[in-house]
Amino acid sequence: xxxxxxxxxxxxxxxxxxxxxxxxxxxxxxxxxxxxxxxxxxxxxxxxxxxxxxxxxxxxxxxxxxxxxxxxx
Numbered sequence: 001x002x003x004x005x006x007x008x009x010x011x012x013x014x015x016x017x018x019x020x021x022x023x024x025x026x027x028x029x030x031x032x033x034x035x036x037x038x039x040x041x042x043x044x045x046x047x048x049x050x051x052x053x054x055x056x057x058x059x060x061x062x063x064x065x066x067x068x069x070x071x072x073x
Contacts, residue, residue, distance in 0.1 A: 002048040003065040004040045006055060009033060014060070021058035025050050039065055 006018055015033035022031040022042055029044035029051075040062075042051055048064065055062035 002042045002044070002051065004042065004048065004052065004055070005061075005063045005065050006033065006038055006040050007061040009035055009038055009060060011035070017058050018055055018060060021054040022051055025054040 009015055009018060012035075015035055018033050018040055019031050022029050022040070026044045026046045029042055029046070031043075032041045034040070040051075040055070042048070044051070052062045052064075
């Protein structure tokens with residue numbers, strides 16, 4: 001599972017756009033967008049860079065969500 005920061009998501013429409021971008025990259029992916037945390041959790045066998053690019057193509061800034069220990073969750 002990948003945890004990504006997704007900046008600029010402010011409403012349900014934004015969340016739906018991010019989910020749609022993820023599903024376009026991998027229709028089998030499981031995705032949950034958290035508006036409050038401005039993050040997305042994605043379960044997929046495809047690498048996270050594909051999803052970062054897809055989310056950015058949809059107009060949102062995306063990056064790996066770092067833990068307190070500076071490794072990818």
